Amino acid sequence: MIGNIREYEFETDVLIVGGGLAGNNAALGALEKNVKVIVADKGTLERCGATAGGVDHFMAYLNTGPWDTREAYLSYVAKIARGAVDLKVQDAVFCKELEAALERMEKIGCTLKQSDGKYLRTQSLGQPGPYFINFNGKNLKPALAKEARRLGVFALERCMMTDLLYDGERVIGAVGFNIRTGDFYIVKAKATILATGCTTRLFHNPTGLPFNTWQCPQNTGAAQVMAYKVGAKLANMEYMRITVVPKGFSAAGLNALMGMGGRLINAYGEEFMAKYHPMGNKAPRSMLVYAVMKEIQMGNGPIYIDCTHLSEADLNHLKRTLGYDKDTLPDFLEQKGVDLSKEPLEVMYSEGMQAGPSEVCGSGIMIDERTSSSIEGLFACGDCTDQMRCVHLCTTGGYLSGKVAAEYAKNYSHPIRVDKKEIQRLKEAIYRPLWVTGNLDHKTVENVIRRVMWEYAGPVRNEKSLNLAIDKLQSLKEEAQALKAKDFHELMRVHETNQLIDIGTIMCHASLERKETRFGIFHFRSDYPETKEEFEGEIVIFQKDGKVVKEFKKLSYDKIP
Numbered sequence: 046m047i048g049n050i051r052e053y054e055f056e057t058d059v060l061i062v063g064g065g066l067a068g069n070n071a072a073l074g075a076l077e078k079n080v081k082v083i084v085a086d087k088g089t090l091e092r093c094g095a096t097a098g099g100v101d102h103f104m105a106y107l108n109t110g111p112w113d114t115r116e117a118y119l120s121y122v123a124k125i126a127r128g129a130v131d132l133k134v135q136d137a138v139f140c141k142e143l144e145a146a147l148e149r150m151e152k153i154g155c156t157l158k159q160s161d162g163k164y165l166r167t168q169s170l171g172q173p174g175p176y177f178i179n180f181n182g183k184n185l186k187p188a189l190a191k192e193a194r195r196l197g198v199f200a201l202e203r204c205m206m207t208d209l210l211y212d213g214e215r216v217i218g219a220v221g222f223n224i225r226t227g228d229f230y231i232v233k234a235k236a237t238i239l240a241t242g243c244t245t246r247l248f249h250n251p252t253g254l255p256f257n258t259w260q261c262p263q264n265t266g267a268a269q270v271m272a273y274k275v276g277a278k279l280a281n282m283e284y285m286r287i288t289v290v291p292k293g294f295s296a297a298g299l300n301a302l303m304g305m306g307g308r309l310i311n312a313y314g315e316e317f318m319a320k321y322h323p324m325g326n327k328a329p330r331s332m333l334v335y336a337v338m339k340e341i342q343m344g345n346g347p348i349y350i351d352c353t354h355l356s357e358a359d360l361n362h363l364k365r366t367l368g369y370d371k372d373t374l375p376d377f378l379e380q381k382g383v384d385l386s387k388e389p390l391e392v393m394y395s396e397g398m399q400a401g402p403s404e405v406c407g408s409g410i411m412i413d414e415r416t417s418s419s420i421e422g423l424f425a426c427g428d429c430t431d432q433m434r435c436v437h438l439c440t441t442g443g444y445l446s447g448k449v450a451a452e453y454a455k456n457y458s459h460p461i462r463v464d465k466k467e468i469q470r471l472k473e474a475i476y477r478p479l480w481v482t483g484n485l486d487h488k489t490v491e492n493v494i495r496r497v498m499w500e501y502a503g504p505v506r507n508e509k510s511l512n513l514a515i516d517k518l519q520s521l522k523e524e525a526q527a528l529k530a531k532d533f534h535e536l537m538r539v540h541e542t543n544q545l546i547d548i549g550t551i552m553c554h555a556s557l558e559r560k561e562t563r564f565g566i567f568h569f570r571s572d573y574p575e576t577k578e579e580f581e582g583e584i585v586i587f588q589k590d591g592k593v594v595k596e597f598k599k600l601s602y603d604k605i606p
């Protein structure tokens with residue numbers, strides 16, 4: 046039966062898996078070095094990834110005042126992401142690339158400026174000053190894709206990559222399949238960049254709709270799993286990230302609402318944030334989420350974001366721009382009959398994700414100052430790495446990753462030897478769910494994964510619950526062997542389900558090692574409720590000879606690089 050599957054082989058200098066914000070910027074960085082670039086994505090370049098529908102803020106320092114310098118920015122980074130962020134990497138992947146990135150945004154036709162030619166800057170989420178440049182990012186993704194196509198990218202669209210090709214010394218490409226036609230793809234590459242974002246659909250979703258996620262629902266940790274399988278080091282994997290969303294609708298928008306001056310109130314109309322953090326409503330996200338959960342637990346819910354006190358101009362701006370992130374958010378408010386100028390908006394904590402604990406660092410493949418992973422030939426950028434996330438870092442760091450990978454490819458002098466037997470093994474494993482007998486579907490298994498993760502490895506965890514979660518995920522892994530795919534779309538879903546099981550397991554192992562609580566409920570260990578200085582660093586996790594290995598990477602905050 047597998048003989049009926051069409052097979053295509055490609056060869057390139059740089060392969061980028063994931064054509065979202067980071068992957069697309071990586072493509073520009075590499076293409077500008079005049080190398081051959083293939084980008085593979087489950088969607089189309091114009092509208093795939095977290096920024097598909099638009100975004101509304103870009104974090105930056107612009108040297109307008111003492112809080113607005115590189116040093117001040119890095120001090121802020123050290124404060125809000127202490128223990129998870131590496132300042133040297135941050136300097137390399139963001140500060141050194143920022144100016145060029147701002148110029149590039151203008152060049153590709155996605156300006157960060159308002160119609161009056163000025164930046165509109167807002168402050169929220171723990172910032173010492175208004176670091177967020179508010180902008181209309183609806184056109185960002187199509188503009189990036191247009192530029193990548195102009196420079197000659199070869200896009201493998203509607204394509205899920207499942208495994209890296211590894212010759213025992215270095216990564217030499219990847220394999221995957223077309224989710225519409227089922228065609229099998231072998232891509233041989235001198236350099237490979239992974240950029241498939243964070244992991245969504247992993248935790249129980251309070252809206253009851255697992256695909257209604259805060260971040261991109263197509264991202265199920267492919268990069269992290271692929272890298273882990275070939276022995277690459279992962280870091281920050283223990284963190285679960287949550288946000289505050291409108292009740293019943295998981296959507297980005299918190300920065301816009303709080304940045305414009307929104308305040309959190311409880312059922313009694315009391316503003317409560319000052320009880321939880323000295324910055325009150327401008328506190329870091331982890332504290333906003335923690336406070337909302339706590340107030341609900343104490344019986345002070347429902348919780349609301351109140352914007353009724355805002356000036357008419359600010360409210361108008363908000364109403365006009367709230368859909369920049371997600372078109373459907375204004376529709377949702379309209380259908381609910383909520384007018385922000387007249388009444389507060391009921392909010393709730395969102396589903397959890399495996400993602401970095403702050404706006405300035407991620408969770409996943411451990412990268413160095415050049416975005417290299419611990420495996421030769423393998424680079425990574427964006428939300429799937431331990432040191433990037435959000436628009437500002439995916440733009441700057443993504444571009445850097447493309448440049449570095451292109452240079453690596455230009456200096457590459459080894460033959461790319463692909464083992465035919467290994468290809469056949471991978472191919473059989475990819476298509477196996479199509480031939481499985483039985484009716485076990487991915488939705489059933491995914492629902493169990495989400496329950497297990499939320500209840501045993503969610504906002505509250507301890508040693509016993511984490512070990513229980515690992516056991517349950519192990520059983521699910523065995524059951525997942527019987528998962529049936531009726532078509533190629535379902536085949537993608539089955540592989541995503543398997544990735545979720547793997548990510549959940551890695552996350553629990555990493556969490557067991559972090560015997561402390563850090564970033565509020567982003568890593569809350571009920572058996573270790575204190576934050577400890579000895580844990581100011583990353584839990585590094587990888588696989589060696591089939592065994593899970595854990596290391597600790599101490600991070601220093603003594604001086605700004």
Ligand SMILES: Cc1cc2nc3c(=O)[nH]c(=O)nc-3n(C[C@H](O)[C@H](O)[C@H](O)COP(=O)(O)OP(=O)(O)OC[C@H]3O[C@@H](n4cnc5c(N)ncnc54)[C@H](O)[C@@H]3O)c2cc1C
Nearest residue numbers: 063065066067087094095101102206242267427428435436
């Ligand atoms: C609605 C929304 C609004 C946001 N607004 C802002 C904002 O205003 N400012 C800000 O700083 N941040 C914002 N964010 C966060 C920010 O957009 C993300 O951090 C960033 O886009 C992540 O980029 P990425 O390239 O790492 O991942 P993504 O852009 O999500 O790209 C990952 C890509 O990988 C692909 N993929 C996944 N698995 C595979 C596979 N196996 N094979 C092939 N392809 C695969 C996916 O299809 C996807 O296109 C927002 C996020 C959302 C969802």
